[in-house]
Amino acid sequence: MFRKLIILFLFISVNTFADDGSRLWLKYDLLKDVKQREVYASLTKHISFNEDSPIVITAANELQMGFEGLLGKKVLISKNMGSKTGGIILEISADGPNVQNLIEDGFAIHSQKGNIVISAKTPSGVLYGAFELLRNIQTGKSLNKLTIVSNPKVKIRMLNHWDNANGTVERGYAGSSMWKWTELPFRIDPRYIQYARANASIGINAASINNVNASSRFLTPEYLEKIKAVADVLRPYGIRVFISVNFRSPRTLGGLKTSDPLDPEVRKWWNDKTKEIHEYIPDFGGFLVKANSEGEPGPQDYGRTHADGANMLAEAMRPFKGIVIWRAFVYNADPKGDRFKEAYEQFKPLDGTFDPKVIVQVKNGPIDFMPREPFHPMFGAFPKTNLGMEFQITQEYLGQSTHLTYLAPMFKECLDSDTFAKGKGSTVAKVIDGSLESHQNSLMAGVANTGSDVNWTAHPFNQANWYAFGRLAWDHSLTSEQIASEWIAMTLAKNKTAQDKIRTMMMQSLPIYISYTYPLGTAHMMGEGHHYGPEPWLAKSGRPDWTSVYYHRADSVGLGFDRIGGISNALTLYKPEVQKLWGNPEQCSLDYLLWFHHVAWTKKLSTGRTLWNELCFRYYDGVEQVKKMETTWESLKPKIDKETFENVKGRLKIQEKEALWWRDACVLYFITYTKTPIPAPFLHPTRTLDEVKKLVEIYHLR
Structure with missing residues (x-):
């Protein structure tokens, strides 16, 4: 009977403590290898620090929690360790030998006189070093004779939250907003601390906590008190708060007759408001502004430039450390224009006119977070302006919460692209980290994919995109494979065979997604409004560049947007070396072919297939590759936590169904132009185009 009770208890325990994903990659579960635990334990007997700042204390507490979980032992924290050995020393030093090669936020980890010393010039650097040490233990690396020196390549590493005051999240696919505005400032949700820990562990040091389509309400005393409460939670983790602001706020809040950035009363209003914010949040990070875009107000409403608006806010921020993003x-609604060019054309005349406190935040591509875009032509063309990167972590056009799509390769593809701005090697990464033009301020921002779902990101694998963004913002030289390996070991599996299979799935996932949605450089064919599922036939919308036909330009001759001088001369916005890469359809990478060329359906490509046959091959192969991912995942069942396994399994089934939806929608639509059968051995879809179109109508009814 007693034995049965033990078995029942173990059964209940295992099922009660199934992995719901809430801990993200900060899983401090007991290491199974006893010898490995003993080795780690001998090097982590105690923790001491020489400066008791809140952030350093956070680092010590995180190490203590990590060691107790991973190694199963109690570890004491003390102000000074004295002559003891076998411990961890957290050291702040302005000019000691261990910090000579460090910049702000950087850290060094060394084995020194029988201890492991984490050194930094700032408390935040110590915190990042503590998480690096824990990552080494979680991933099974040796701690003997450590010599690690790590500096962030980008100064401001930020999450942009598109969260609204009513609890919704624009382009959020993981539940409602994590910010409980109705409860703040009186109740602090414990998830705020978990969120701060997760961000600090990957080096994220800034968060803009409200939607760029901003409500002026966030600048009222009522909300500043709430934002202060959030800032107080994030501060011990080295994270500064930014606020997205509405440019019309002087009118809507201040009662002024105008929001003209050159009006003295408007400038005074922003100066006073900025001072007021700092009374609540002394280390306020700054403002994030979306202006004269998609109906949002801005300086152009008053005949002023983007620089006029940005510099007005920079003036208000001048007495403080914060910046303006x-x-x-x-873009303008011009049916005869090319949205590809518009940001460049509006901002290019302003290069050199922005205040040094301003960073112009540029999306990775010229349209809008498509699964694959050429790098934005602004990168490498604005030597006198601080340019920051804006990636989208939330998967607006990448399967949202139902498709497994690992985004590190997409981030890397952009960062590693060569702009040739100052000759070969002038990569986008060097533009946005400031090194190419010796700019002091640098920024990489990612639109967050967090929400109220228990595992934060809905799809378990979407956590990897948050993780990858942070790691690349810290060090853009890391490889996608390395980042995937870290995340897998910290979240899903310790078994090497399982890790290899999962990493392969992740690395193949983006090319697979592109194959069945946007092959060969097609773009912007998603469902209207919700941006979910295919709608390549969309021809009418609120503006022409919100339609699909505006982008794919399908006709009886061929497919693609001619940007080499036919419909548009957008290719000329790039340096000659880049133009050479993409300008000749015979030599252009197939990944970007239809971004720049209108290609005949019968044109034979480098694969040996015609354009039409190649499109069909990719659409059909994409579906088959999703099925192979399902088979691979099924083989991992014994190695994966049951709850996580079933969650991913179900989403892969949805992905297969929707890959088929994309395939059928696109081939059935484009065949109306090609008048050419689907090539063997592929079978014609069993449903008609009209039947596929009804699926979109059903989705609109949801």
């Missing part, structure tokens, strides 16, 4: 996502 001004988004470059702007």
Whole structure:
């Protein structure tokens, strides 16, 4: 009977403590290898620090929690260790030998006189070093004779939250907002601390906590008190709070007759408001602004420039350490124009006119977070302006919460692209980290994919995109494979065979997704409004560049947007070396072919297939590759936590169904132009185009 009770208890325990994903990659579960635990334990007997700042204490507490979980032992924390050995020393030093090669936020980890010393010039650097040490233990690396020196390549590493005051999240696919505005400032949700820990562990040091389509309400005393409460939670983790602001706020809040950035009363209003914010949040990070974009107000409403608006806010921020981030996502409704060019054309005349406190935040590509885009032509063309990167972590056009799509390769593809701005090697990464033009301020921002779902990101694998963004913002030289390996070991599996299979799935996932949605450089064919599922036939919308036909330009001759001088001369916005890469359809990478060329359906490509046959091959192969991912995942069942396994399994089934939806929608639509059968051995879809179109109508009814 007693034995039965033990078995029942173990059964209940295992099922009660199934992995719900809430701990993200900060899983401090007991290491199974006893010898490995003993080795680690001998090097982590105690923790001491020489400066008791809140952030250093956070680092010590995190190490203590990590060691107790991973190694199963109690570890004491003390102010000074004295002559003891076998412990961890957290050291702040302005000019000691261990910090000579460090910049702000950087850290060094060394084995020294029988201890492991984490050194930094700042408390935040110590915190990042503590998480690096824990990552080494979680991933099974040796701690003997450590010599690690790590500096962040980007100064401001930020999450942009598109969260609204009513609890919704624009382009959020993991539940409602994590910010409980109705409860703040009186109740602090414990998830705020978990969120701060997760961000600090990957080096994220800034968060803009409200939607760029901003409500002026966030600048009222009522909300500043709430934002202060959030800032107080994030501060011990080295994270500064930014606020997205509405440019019309002087009118809507201040009662002024105008929001003209050159009006003295408007400038005074922003100066006073900025001082007021700092009374609540002394280390306020700054403003994030979306202006004169998609209906949002801005300086152009008053005949002023983006620089006029940004510099007005920079003036208000001048007495403080914060900055102004001004988004470059702007475009006009011009059916005869090319949205590809518009941000460049609006901002290019302003290069050199922005205040040094301003960073112009540019999306990775010229349209809008498509699964694959050429790098934005603004990168490498604005030597006198601080340019920051804006990636989208939330998967607006990448399967949202139902498709497994690992985004590190997409981030890397952009960062590693060569702009040739100052000759070969002038990569986008060097532009946005400031090194190419010796800019002091640098920024990499990612639109967050967090929400109220228990595992934060809905799809378990979407956590990897948050993780990858942070790691690349810290060090863009890391490889996608390395980042995937870390995340897998910290979240899903310790078994090497399982890790290898999962990493392969992740690395193949983005090319697979592109194959069945946007092959060969097609773009912007998603469902209207919700941006979910295919709608390549969309021809009418609120503006022409919100339609699909505006982008794919399908006709009886061929497919693609001619940007080499036919419909548009957008290719000329790039340096000659880049133009050479993409300008000749015979030599252009197939990944970007239809971005720049209108290609005949019968044109034979480098694969030996015609354009039409190649499109069909990719659409059909994409579906088959999703099925192979399902088979691979099924083989991992014994190695994966049951709850996580079933969650991913179900989402892969959805992905297969929707890959088929994309395939059928696109081939059935484009065949109306090609008038050519689907090539063997592929079978014609069993449903008609009209039947597929009804699926979109059903989705609109949801």
